[in-house]
Amino acid sequence: xxxxxxxxxxxxxxxxxxxxxxxxxxxxxxxxxxxxxxxxxxxxxxxxxxxxxxxxxxxxxxxxxxxxxxxxxxxxxxxxxxxxxxxxxxxxxxxxxxxxxxxxxxxxxxxxxxxxxxxxxxxxxxxxxxxxxxxxxxxxxxxxxxxxxxxxxxxxxxxxxxxxxxxxxxxxxxxxxxxxxxxxxxxxxxxxxxxxxxxxxxxxxxxxxxxxxxxxxxxxxxxxxxxxxxxxxxxxxxxxxxxxxxxxxxxxxxxxxxxxxxxxxxxxxxxxxxxxxxxxxxxxxxxxxxxxxxxxxxxxxxxxxxxxxxxxxxxxxxxxxxxxxxxxxxxxxxxxxxxxxxxxxxxxxxxxxxxxxxxxxxxxxxxxxxxxxxxxxxxxxxxxxxxxxxxxxxxxxxxxxxxxxxxxxxxxxxxxxxxxxxxxx
Amino acid sequence: xxxxxxxxxxxxxxxxxxxxxxxxxxxxxxxxxxxxxxxxxxxxxxxxxxxxxxxxxxxxxxxxxxxxxxxxxxxxxxxxxxxxxxxxxxxxxxxxxxxxxxxxxxxxxxxxxxxxxxxxxxxxxxxxxxxxxxxxxxxxxxxxxxxxxxxxxxxxxxxxxxxxxxxxxxxxxxxxxxxxxxxxxxxxxxxxxxxxxxxxxxxxxxxxxxxxxxxxxxxxxxxxxxxxxxxxxxxxxxxxxxxxxxxxxxxxxxxxxxxxxxxxxxxxxxx
Ligand SMILES: Nc1ncnc2c1ncn2[C@@H]1O[C@H](COP(=O)(O)OP(=O)(O)O)[C@@H](O)[C@H]1O
Ligand SMILES: [Mg+2]
Numbered sequence: 113x114x115x116x117x118x119x120x121x122x123x124x125x126x127x128x129x130x131x132x133x134x135x136x137x138x139x140x141x142x143x144x145x146x147x148x149x150x151x152x153x154x155x156x157x158x159x160x161x162x163x164x165x166x167x168x169x170x171x172x173x174x175x176x177x178x179x180x181x182x183x184x185x186x187x188x189x190x191x192x193x194x195x196x197x198x199x200x201x202x203x204x205x206x207x208x209x210x211x212x213x214x215x216x217x218x219x220x221x222x223x224x225x226x227x228x229x230x231x232x233x234x235x236x237x238x239x240x241x242x243x244x245x246x247x248x249x250x251x252x253x254x255x256x257x258x259x260x261x262x263x264x265x266x267x268x269x270x271x272x273x274x275x276x277x278x279x280x281x282x283x284x285x286x287x288x289x290x291x292x293x294x295x296x297x298x299x300x301x302x303x304x305x306x307x308x309x310x311x312x313x314x315x316x317x318x319x320x321x322x323x324x325x326x327x328x329x330x331x332x333x334x335x336x337x338x339x340x341x342x343x344x345x346x347x348x349x350x351x352x353x354x355x356x357x358x359x360x361x362x363x364x365x366x367x368x369x370x371x372x373x374x375x376x377x378x379x380x381x382x383x384x385x386x387x388x389x390x391x392x393x394x395x396x397x398x399x400x401x402x403x404x405x406x407x408x409x410x411x412x413x414x415x416x417x418x419x420x421x422x423x424x425x426x427x428x429x430x431x432x433x434x435x436x437x438x439x440x441x442x443x444x445x446x447x448x449x450x451x452x453x454x455x456x457x458x459x460x461x462x463x464x465x466x467x468x469x470x471x472x473x474x475x476x477x478x479x480x481x482x483x484x485x486x487x488x489x490x491x492x493x494x495x496x497x498x499x500x501x502x503x504x505x506x507x508x509x510x511x512x513x514x515x516x517x518x519x520x521x522x523x524x525x526x527x528x529x530x531x532x533x534x535x536x537x
Numbered sequence: 538x539x540x541x542x543x544x545x546x547x548x549x550x551x552x553x554x555x556x557x558x559x560x561x562x563x564x565x566x567x568x569x570x571x572x573x574x575x576x577x578x579x580x581x582x583x584x585x586x587x588x589x590x591x592x593x594x595x596x597x598x599x600x601x602x603x604x605x606x607x608x609x610x611x612x613x614x615x616x617x618x619x620x621x622x623x624x625x626x627x628x629x630x631x632x633x634x635x636x637x638x639x640x641x642x643x644x645x646x647x648x649x650x651x652x653x654x655x656x657x658x659x660x661x662x663x664x665x666x667x668x669x670x671x672x673x674x675x676x677x678x679x680x681x682x683x684x685x686x687x688x689x690x691x692x693x694x695x696x697x698x699x700x701x702x703x704x705x706x707x708x709x710x711x712x713x714x715x716x717x718x719x720x721x722x723x724x725x726x727x728x729x730x731x732x733x734x735x736x737x738x739x740x741x742x743x744x745x746x747x748x749x750x751x752x753x754x755x756x757x758x759x760x761x762x763x764x765x766x767x768x769x770x771x772x773x774x775x776x777x778x779x780x781x782x783x784x785x786x787x788x789x790x791x792x793x794x795x796x797x798x799x800x801x802x803x804x805x806x807x808x
Contacts, residue, residue: 232621367667374666374673375652375659375680378645382653385642392602394628394657394720403663503644513698514648517685 121507133358140354150354152467153459154422157357158184160458161364161415163439164451165408168368170440171448172377173404174384176309179300179316181436182323183293183409187416188426189327189339191289192348195421196338198281199349203266206281208253209288215257216249216295239302246295282351286360286417293413297406305401320436327428344427352422360418364411368451369509371407377511380404384449434482441489446499451509453501545581545754552580553615555724555756556601561610563593563600570596572780574610578773580723583750583757585771585788587764589800593780594760595637598726602634603627614724629657633722635713637729637760643702647693647712650701651684654719684719690752691715691745707738711745718753725749727759731766743770768792776800 136153139145145153166180194205223241227233269277304315330339339345371377379400382390391397420426429435442461446453465481473480492499505511546552554577561574571593578584586594600607603624612619619627628634633654642650659680665673688694691711696704701712710730717725727746731739743766750757761767767774767788774791776784778800784791791797 370667370669371663375656375661375677376663376666378649378653379656381645381649382642382656385644386640388604389636389640389642390653391624392604392628392634393654393716394625395653396623396625513646514681514685516695516697517682517689 125506125508129362133354136358137354149467151422152463154352154354154357154418155466156459156462157361158415158419158422159438159442159462160455161361161418162412163442163446163454163458164364164368165411165415166439167408167443167446167448167451167454168371168380168411169404169408171443171450171454172372172384173380173401174309174387175305175401175405176313177316177405177408178313178436178440179297179319180408180412180439181431182316182320183297183412184416184419185323185327185428185431186293186296187289187413188420188431189289189330189345189416190292190413191285191417192345192420192426193336193338194285194288195281195349195351196345196347198285201266203262203269204258206284206288207258207262207265208250209292210284211257212250212253213288213291213295214249215252216246217291219245219249220295220298235303235306239299242299242302246299278349278351282356282421285421286356286414289417289420290410290413293416294406294410297409298402301402301405305398305405320431321433324428324432327431339426342428344425346425348420348424348426350421350424352418357418357422360414364414365451365455365509367407368411372451373511376400376403434485437485441485444489444499445492447501447503448499449503450499450501450505452505453499457500549581554578555580555615556758557611557613557616558597558601559611559613561597561600561612562608563596563605564608569780571600571607574777574780574782576775576782576785578724578756578758580756581750581754583746583759583770583772585767585774586758586760586777587762587767587774587791588777588783590762592762592777594762594777595728596780597777598634598728598760601627601726602632625657628720628722631721631723632726633717633720633724634726635710635717635728635730637732639706639709639713641701641709641712641716643700645701646698647688647701647704648681648684648697650712650716651687651719652680654716655680655684658721687715687719690749706733710734710742714745714749718749722755724756724758727757729760729762731761731763739766742766746770764792 136145140150162180162184165183166177169175169177169180190205190209194209197203197205220242223245227238227241269280272280300316300319304312307315326334327339328342330336330345331341372380379390379395380403382393382395383397383400383404387397390400423430438461442457443454445461446455446457556576556578558577559575561571562569563571574593574597576584576586586597588594596605599605601612601619603619603622603626607620610620614627614630614632617630619630619632622630642653645653659676661670661672661676664670665676685694685697688697691714693708693712693715696708701709704712710733714725714727714730730746731742734742746757746759747770749755759767759771769788771788774785774788775782776791776794776797783800784794784797786794
């Protein structure tokens with residue numbers, strides 16, 4: 113839109129983003145955006161991040177996932193546990209999640225390198241090896257690393273000014289939640305992505321339900337009494353601020369854009385277009401599917417951390433069956449394979465549903481939403497199946513079309529002289 | 538690939554065997570699609586596989602490229618067993634193919650189609666892509682340039698940013714070959730490349746096939762159910778019917794083989 117002033121798409125994107133950042137910050141500071149609407153904006157950002165991840169998995173890679181809210185929940189609860197314990201003088205969750213994840217990733221890397229030396233390793237074997245690597249990593253973190261260094265980590269961080277240490281812990285909590293979501297999605301993806309898109313959809317739905325059941329029983333089945341099971345986790349520090357939301361959101365947008373504009377992105381698209389043809393062009397389609405799934409789930413985990421520290425309260429129903437359809441509705445609405453569409457629809461959907469309608473509609477509206485959801489989806493499918501935006505992207509997000517090559521010398525003329533007599537025959 | 542010479546030896550006799558198939562058999566449930574199929578192809582040869590519809594030709598290609606695992610038999614590429622390897626590894630070893638029913642990435646651009654085939658040679662990873670490192674920029678530029686060279690050879694240069702599915706049929710066929718070549722193969726499998734083409738387009742295609750064979754030092758294995766193309770350009774021909782080989786030899790030998798005329802041309806004439 114700034115092209116006529118000689119400003120390219122990249123610069124205009126940054127200018128507009130910076131403008132939005134400053135504007136919202138000023139409005140929040142001036143109290144014009146009240147806490148209610150601030151919550152809606154942060155919520156919109158979180159749901160949009162989950163939706164971008166889902167669009168990467170479904171819209172760009174063609175794998176139908178209903179499991180993204182499970183990863184959103186993992187990110188939310190894991191990061192909340194880190195900060196919850198931290199503000200209660202307990203660094204164990206921080207140490208275990210961060211060091212456990214690092215160890216698990218290192219072990220998994222080793223396991224993959226080891227398994228690559230064999231041909232035709234069964235999926236189940238591969239899964240079990242990776243699971244073992246993860247369990248071992250976290251076991252070591254709980255059993256040895258935390259007792260050994262927990263106290264000194266706490267002391268070291270608290271030696272810093274409390275403002276600084278809080279930001280560092282929050283950063284680590286967000287990273288830890290996102291990483292944990294990524295690790296779980298990797299483990300889950302190994303066996304399940306082989307099944308093909310439809311079965312994958314069903315399996316991921318199962319995943320969301322399992323996560324929900326576990327969250328209902330965090331205090332009984334799982335050893336996390338502070339999460340208080342179905343009563344909901346209270347007392348999470350309210351640390352999410354507009355700069356954090358903005359940074360995380362932009363990070364998600366940029367990572368996704370840069371991934372899609374690379375050779376890996378083209379490989380991800382080729383799987384959606386024709387998986388068999390992609391495989392026969394030498395592309396390891398299984399890894400492309402895992403890649404898209406893990407990156408998309410990391411986005412969801414990060415969004416969970418943002419949401420948990422804005423709401424300061426987590427309840428299993430937030431991650432239940434019905435809300436888990438929000439990202440799907442958003443990407444179908446915005447356009448499968450359009451980041452622009454997802455971003456616009458994501459914010460719009462939360463603004464409308466959780467913001468405007470909640471204020472102006474009567475109390476019983478909650479229930480009606482679940483009638484509205486399917487109707488909206490149906491109407492969309494009938495009226496505009498490609499979504500509002502189709503595959504449209506703003507210039508900054510659009511994959512660049514390389515300019516035509518300047519012809520040096522024609523290698524050969526491929527056009528043969530037409531042979532008149534045969535053309536007639 | 539270990540032990541694979543970089544260039545074709547000028548001495549035709551001394552050229553190694555690139556593909557050796559023995560006793561290849563494949564059942565779809567109880568349907569015997571291929572039975573005891575064997576063929577030996579030397580580097581640089583242009584070999585044809587013909588036979589009426591449903592003879593099992595495409596299935597042979599699918600078996601070579603790992604789409605199906607054969608019920609029995611062996612497929613060796615420069616002596617290495619291919620049976621049991623996943624398709625993408627077989628392709629990365631240097632076997633590329635086209636499809637009888639065109640299978641382009643129809644919603645992507647012409648250039649993207651070729652770039653995707655370059656992906657295994659991209660030479661950069663996730664970190665480079667996300668942080669836009671120098672390696673990302675250099676490799677990406679290089680890939681685009683090399684892909685554009687392919688498009689130029691196939692007369693698709695000015696179509697690079699068109700959506701592949703919107704190309705006219707003949708150009709889609711060409712793009713399929715260009716895409717297959719971008720995987721940097723030594724052995725190219727063409728499955729009915731002339732399907733749906735008019736005689737003039739077939740002539741162009743024959744010249745193109747000859748040209749790419751010399752230019753890229755390829756060995757070509759070509760499936761066709763119409764005789765014309767194969768008779769003109771192939772050095773050796775194998776004829777299949779009902780999953781079995783019924784004749785093989787030079788084009789003129791095959792043409793005059795009574796069994797072939799009966800099984801193949803006879804039925805075609807009736808149809
Ligand atoms: N995926 C499949 N499942 C079952 N039968 C198949 C499959 N692919 C091919 N066939 C059968 O195998 C036989 C050989 O098919 P094909 O190799 O495609 O023949 P051609 O390429 O020579 O026309 C045919 O009878 C066909 O119906
Ligand atoms: Mg066929």
